[in-house]
Amino acid sequence: MPVSKRKSRLLSSLGEFGLINTLARNLPVSGEVFVGVGDDAAVVKGDSKKYMLFTTDMIAEDVHFKRGDSPVFIGQKAMSCNISDVAAMGGVPKFAVISIGLPKTLSVEYVKKIYQGLEKRAREFGVVIVGGDTIKSDKIIINVALTGEVEKESLVRRSGAKKGDWIFVTGPLGKSFGSAHHLSFKPRLKESRYLVKHFQPSAMIDISDGLAPDLGHILEASQVGARLKEGKIPRRNQASLKEALYDGEDFELLFTLSPKNVDKLLRTRTPFSFYHIGEITGKNGKIILLDKNLQVREIHPKGFEHF
Amino acid sequence: MPVSKRKSRLLSSLGEFGLINTLARNLPVSGEVFVGVGDDAAVVKGDSKKYMLFTTDMIAEDVHFKRGDSPVFIGQKAMSCNISDVAAMGGVPKFAVISIGLPKTLSVEYVKKIYQGLEKRAREFGVVIVGGDTIKSDKIIINVALTGEVEKESLVRRSGAKKGDWIFVTGPLGKSFGSAHHLSFKPRLKESRYLVKHFQPSAMIDISDGLAPDLGHILEASQVGARLKEGKIPRRNQASLKEALYDGEDFELLFTLSPKNVDKLLRTRTPFSFYHIGEITGKNGKIILLDKNLQVREIHPKGFEHF
Numbered sequence: 015m016p017v018s019k020r021k022s023r024l025l026s027s028l029g030e031f032g033l034i035n036t037l038a039r040n041l042p043v044s045g046e047v048f049v050g051v052g053d054d055a056a057v058v059k060g061d062s063k064k065y066m067l068f069t070t071d072m073i074a075e076d077v078h079f080k081r082g083d084s085p086v087f088i089g090q091k092a093m094s095c096n097i098s099d100v101a102a103m104g105g106v107p108k109f110a111v112i113s114i115g116l117p118k119t120l121s122v123e124y125v126k127k128i129y130q131g132l133e134k135r136a137r138e139f140g141v142v143i144v145g146g147d148t149i150k151s152d153k154i155i156i157n158v159a160l161t162g163e164v165e166k167e168s169l170v171r172r173s174g175a176k177k178g179d180w181i182f183v184t185g186p187l188g189k190s191f192g193s194a195h196h197l198s199f200k201p202r203l204k205e206s207r208y209l210v211k212h213f214q215p216s217a218m219i220d221i222s223d224g225l226a227p228d229l230g231h232i233l234e235a236s237q238v239g240a241r242l243k244e245g246k247i248p249r250r251n252q253a254s255l256k257e258a259l260y261d262g263e264d265f266e267l268l269f270t271l272s273p274k275n276v277d278k279l280l281r282t283r284t285p286f287s288f289y290h291i292g293e294i295t296g297k298n299g300k301i302i303l304l305d306k307n308l309q310v311r312e313i314h315p316k317g318f319e320h321f
Numbered sequence: 322m323p324v325s326k327r328k329s330r331l332l333s334s335l336g337e338f339g340l341i342n343t344l345a346r347n348l349p350v351s352g353e354v355f356v357g358v359g360d361d362a363a364v365v366k367g368d369s370k371k372y373m374l375f376t377t378d379m380i381a382e383d384v385h386f387k388r389g390d391s392p393v394f395i396g397q398k399a400m401s402c403n404i405s406d407v408a409a410m411g412g413v414p415k416f417a418v419i420s421i422g423l424p425k426t427l428s429v430e431y432v433k434k435i436y437q438g439l440e441k442r443a444r445e446f447g448v449v450i451v452g453g454d455t456i457k458s459d460k461i462i463i464n465v466a467l468t469g470e471v472e473k474e475s476l477v478r479r480s481g482a483k484k485g486d487w488i489f490v491t492g493p494l495g496k497s498f499g500s501a502h503h504l505s506f507k508p509r510l511k512e513s514r515y516l517v518k519h520f521q522p523s524a525m526i527d528i529s530d531g532l533a534p535d536l537g538h539i540l541e542a543s544q545v546g547a548r549l550k551e552g553k554i555p556r557r558n559q560a561s562l563k564e565a566l567y568d569g570e571d572f573e574l575l576f577t578l579s580p581k582n583v584d585k586l587l588r589t590r591t592p593f594s595f596y597h598i599g600e601i602t603g604k605n606g607k608i609i610l611l612d613k614n615l616q617v618r619e620i621h622p623k624g625f626e627h628f
Contacts (some may be wrong), residue, residue, distance in 0.1 A: 048449075051451065077458070108353075149385075154484055
């Protein structure tokens, strides 16, 4: 097999999204699939009132965490990022299966703590762990696959943002890797359920790649543009603007509300903080940043890429 | 973190089952979960007529395949072993999410071929791939999580074998790793569906660990024993008896039928081969082997272990 033949293109030459898009193009579709590859979770046929959601995330040692990190936090993270995907669709998580690749030299105690973290987050968010697989590997690899459900009227996709909608985030951004946030964050499930119950967002995504790239996903799916106000973007631990825009792994929700729902929100005392950071424009795919001196510049929806 | 502190127990000291059993003990349960950890797939609430099935399998380079193996076959295997788990419950597979860890130095062509294999098997067995995750890793890791469904009356568990039932397998055993079988096998889904439609097995499992260990799982879950007839165990490529009993990765179905269904089967021209290899006895947990000279000896349900 020409695994690394000189003339063949290597993975390192493609961005992750390029790869997924290339490969997803040929995937078979089915009348029971409402949203396939390309949103935070797949949406498939459920019962008469609800859709079923289905998502998966793999995290690996030295990419998403270090062996020296708290194993409880590592377990929490593996579960949390999947719950965050279900939250981004407006749904509630249900059942999880977990695969773990483990080095032989790891202590049983360490592995138990990973499971403690997985179970802790599962319990907190009503997830039932129903199965799994354990294999040996050189580095620690954890994969969680999670089902969920969402009332048909509560489903939020990336594709519903409209010109004039306001853009919000649920918390401060940037420096997630510099802090323990990327390991210990709590998925914004309550916030999501509160939003779909009262203000039905027109589009939503969880910020895993970074504010600019994930906003880019909403813009692409919705075929709109955005204008962000630099001074309104909440930042973690004195993150720079660049860090707030591109760092990734914040796991805050980024969502848009119609003017009507914005009015309603502004008249409501909410139990959660929602930060208004900008508006949706008609300028297809473009992100315009308005700085403190009211100068505008275009920024690129490109940040952290896995390859 | 005491990752490998001298006095702490290392994973290498535990069998895989020991580990899963230890960790599964504390898993929360729910009224919507009918079978959790400890069967081929989890069984959770579906609709009024069907249960939902949920399973996952992770395969890794240098454990379950080599980089020099056909990437199409590697993809096929990752999908097939999950379909085999659903078949072992009597169900049909539905939706899959796929996570892949890939080295940067892999060629795009190689990765495309892995996906081709995944898609080929998915298409053949009616599975729709609805999502996934791609990360970088030092070795190739593929995780498939698969949902399925099964009519409530068709569900087959490991726990239903009764004294007097006959034991069958769907094909020859042993030397799976020596051949391409462990990569190219076709999951026995049609066979499973034929069985649940006509002869409802009392217990079923797919042979991934090996005939003796997987029979051991049925015996443990059903609290019975078994008597196998050495001469009746079908073998692949002149496999030795030991290889047929312990090699693993055969992915044939091992199932038991009540005497009434055995009568019915013996009077039926089936479109598939079912090999009668022994009977269920009352001797709790024991596997007795009857050799060609009618000598009996006890064998141990211990074979290939992941650690």
